[in-house]
Amino acid sequence: MRRPPRPDPPPDADDAALFREAIGPVRPLAHTPDTVPAAPKPLPEPRQQQDDEREALLQSQRNPFAHAELALGDALEYLKDGHPPRLLRRLKRGQYAVQDEIDLHRMNASQAEEAVRGFLAESRRARRLSVRIVHGKGLRSAGDAPVLKNLVDRVLRQRADVLAFASARPQHGGTGAVLVLLLP
Template sequence: MSRRAPPEPSTDDIALFRDAVGPVRRIETEAPAPEKPRPRPRAHMREADEAAVAGDLLRAEYDPALIEIGEELSYLREGHSPKLLRRLKRGQFSIQGETDLHHMNAEAARTSILDLLDEAHTEGWRCVRIVHGKGLRSRPGGPVLKGLTDRLLRRRSDVLAFASARPAQGGTGATVVLLR
């Protein structure tokens, strides 16, 4: 079935239309507003995994003999060169982010550490510092936040190494963490 084009309007019809409508002017169109950038994707399963171990970390038995006040923390994930840990201890990595856990309870400190590690992952940071203090005012159980930091970092698969900071960066009261 073929369609025919509509007939051309007559000059009388055109004049009648223009009288009915009146004078017209062209409306300038504006360019559409640019789209807002989309947020970066979040690792929901990773967050769920981290939330699942929260109770385990807080209930974990703590042996104060493991970490004496003032003792240096040091850890290197298996399969990596000891040179990596030596470079970290010498301060040869630029610190790109940090969190200070002073005056926090264990749960708030754990959340702060996880937030820092998530931000580091999102931003592509390789080295961060966690200031936990030396635990000088801790109860007989030892430095709580220092022990929590040690246990939490050892369980993270994205942590390659960590060590107590150099004296100018907080000494044994801070830990420098190297991430994948």
Template sequence: MKRRAPATISDDDARLFREAIGEVRRIDPVPLPPSLPKPLPHPRMFEADEAAVSGELLDMAFDPASMEVGEELSYLRDGYPPHLLRRLKRGQFSVQDELDLHHMNAAAAQASIVAFLAEARQHDLHCVRIVHGKGLRSKAAGPVLKALTDRLLRRRDDIVAFASARPAQGGTGAVIVLLRH
């Protein structure tokens, strides 16, 4: 639909309009009241989180200082170039599938890893992630599923390399695995 141009107002129409409304006096604009300064933001949630930390640290059954230090897994099969492991640690490979072992016992986790890797080879996958968890609820023996995953992957001939995942991919609670083509 086309829009019509507004009709032009003739001098007669303008004169009739002025006569009809009478004398007009201009109203001066009223200045706006001054605005009050906005209050500065107050980080209430941050303060609440910080205040809660000391209580949470007392309730923890593990030493949080030892959570990430020295727990990284890494392995490179003999005969492969070291830059392959560096690239894996930097997250330069695209993860094609994932297995999550949370809430499994050692026997179920071992069977799941074996089946998962067989299926990955069958589908010609080259990079997968296995989430074993950090073992925070493990007793004095340490993280059971993490140790099991480490031992099992080192013994397999079809594993080229593995390394603990980047923090965004699970950190020391997961490994990224490179499979042989």
């Protein structure tokens, strides 16, 4: 069985005197009350920077690619990489039955964007994979570019669930509407 070590004997007077001599003169510390130091103040929040970052993110989501805006009469066309071109040809010929449609006339850009996103999400949930979006030709748009048409083109290109889209045939809206195929 092991015994606990014995405590060191207290220093004798000679050792204490040697220690004080080696240290030299000392001055006692002033007594301070037993208070807990105050918690550090929180760092300031860079609210303007946070607002700027949030706005930059929204703008990058709205316009991530610098592609040329469409002009009046331009046809929309897109096919997701890795899919056969005949899919787009069949879509342009109107060989897919339109299962639902939305009309964006009389909406501003933000209303139209929200409506298109909601319409596409609901169409996928309901397994309606061939839809038409009527955006108009932009004849009354301010400036030279059709606002809603460009918005629809941009939104559709950003979505991972869009397989292909193309402007409708003339009897179904022509360049004022777009046919969309969604991934199942």
